[in-house]
Amino acid sequence: MTTALPARAPRLRGARALFTTRTGGVSAAPFDALNLARHVGDDDAAVTANREIVAGTVGLPLVFVDQVHSAQVHVLPAPGPVPVMTADALVTGRDDMALAIMVADCMPVLLSDAEAGVIAAAHAGRPGLLAGVLENTVAAMVQLGARPERIEVAVGPSACGSCYEVPQEMADAAAEQLPSVRSRTSWGTPAIDLRAGAVEALGRSGVRAYSIDLDFPCTIEDPAWFSYRRASTTGRFAGVIRRA
Numbered sequence: 388m389t390t391a392l393p394a395r396a397p398r399l400r401g402a403r404a405l406f407t408t409r410t411g412g413v414s415a416a417p418f419d420a421l422n423l424a425r426h427v428g429d430d431d432a433a434v435t436a437n438r439e440i441v442a443g444t445v446g447l448p449l450v451f452v453d454q455v456h457s458a459q460v461h462v463l464p465a466p467g468p469v470p471v472m473t474a475d476a477l478v479t480g481r482d483d484m485a486l487a488i489m490v491a492d493c494m495p496v497l498l499s500d501a502e503a504g505v506i507a508a509a510h511a512g513r514p515g516l517l518a519g520v521l522e523n524t525v526a527a528m529v530q531l532g533a534r535p536e537r538i539e540v541a542v543g544p545s546a547c548g549s550c551y552e553v554p555q556e557m558a559d560a561a562a563e564q565l566p567s568v569r570s571r572t573s574w575g576t577p578a579i580d581l582r583a584g585a586v587e588a589l590g591r592s593g594v595r596a597y598s599i600d601l602d603f604p605c606t607i608e609d610p611a612w613f614s615y616r617r618a619s620t621t622g623r624f625a626g627v628i629r630r631a
């Protein structure tokens with residue numbers, strides 16, 4: 388992806404992928420500057436302009452979904468127009484659209500099976516992760532011909548297990564479903580490690596741990612990204628993926 392836009396571009400075979408930052412857009416504070424979400428209180432024209440900036444960088448129209456922290460996956464129909472759906476993951480074999488997932492602390496998870504030509508983008512916060520959004524995403528990819536052991540994954544900038552503090556009961560409930568999420572904050576209180584949970588959930592679906600790239604900053608610690616924990620009125624950045 389050729390880009391003047393500040394972004395992190397994970398290497399996924401068969402795809403071009405990026406995680407946008409706060410930089411490069413037109414929104415005013417506290418949405419400065421590359422806010423991609425309409426539901427957060429930002430000026431709608433600014434969001435439209437920001438989405439066009441990202442689409443221009445990616446070189447294809449972006450498909451967004453109305454995200455509700457569910458495990459619902461939307462498989463893009465081929466071919467034809469794409470309606471805005473309520474879902475928390477997008478899967479396609481199409482090469483004329485880029486898939487976009489918005490986050491600010493939740494995980495933007497991008498997936499690709501180069502041999503099958505199937506890509507996906509998922510929104511995985513605590514509720515969606517525990518509800519099985521990643522397992523459902525892999526299952527939908529398999530329906531289109533992907534094989535779990537070939538799938539490469541990037542788990543983008545998100546709250547880390549040393550920052551994502553939760554009540555003890557919430558930590559216990561989460562760990563009952565995904566034991567690897569149990570964590571402690573750097574100040575010693577109960578926490579959830581979403582990324583460890585993603586590796587465990589993807590592993591249950593047959594994705595190899597060595598195919599999962601977790602090397603991205605913590606949104607709560609790094610001001611280059613929007614963080615809902617740091618400021619509840621804020622924007623959303625995106626994980627974006629298209630076929631190569």
Ligand SMILES: [Zn+2]
Pocket residue numbers: 546547548549550551605606607608
């Ligand atoms: Zn952190």
